Amino acid sequence: MGKEIEQARNLLVQLALDEICSENIFPDFRRHAYYVIAKLGLQRKAKEEDLFKGKEWSNPQCKDYLLEKLHKFLVRHI
Numbered sequence: 001m002g003k004e005i006e007q008a009r010n011l012l013v014q015l016a017l018d019e020i021c022s023e024n025i026f027p028d029f030r031r032h033a034y035y036v037i038a039k040l041g042l043q044r045k046a047k048e049e050d051l052f053k054g055k056e057w058s059n060p061q062c063k064d065y066l067l068e069k070l071h072k073f074l075v076r077h078i
Contacts, residue, residue, distance in 0.1 A: 013074045016040060020070060026060040033070060045077050 016036050023032035030052060037046050046052060051073055056062035 009078055012040075012078050013071070016074055016078075017067065017071060021067065026063065029063065029066070030057045033066075037070075037073075040074075040078070042073075042077050046073065049073065 020029075020033045020036050023029050034043070034046070034052055037043055037051070051069070056066060
């Protein structure tokens, strides 16, 4: 049963990241990522960790870094 839970967890993380990545307009990326995090009930954890603070959220060149940061956050909390 542990393997099934881990697979389901990994699938949920991947689905969340896929949904976040579906936003192609970078100025809307932060809002969309927050929406996905909130939909998972993790907005309080995100606030506690200052996930959505920082200048990188306004820099399109940081998108890969932000996706990695979101991935690590999701893995920790799902």
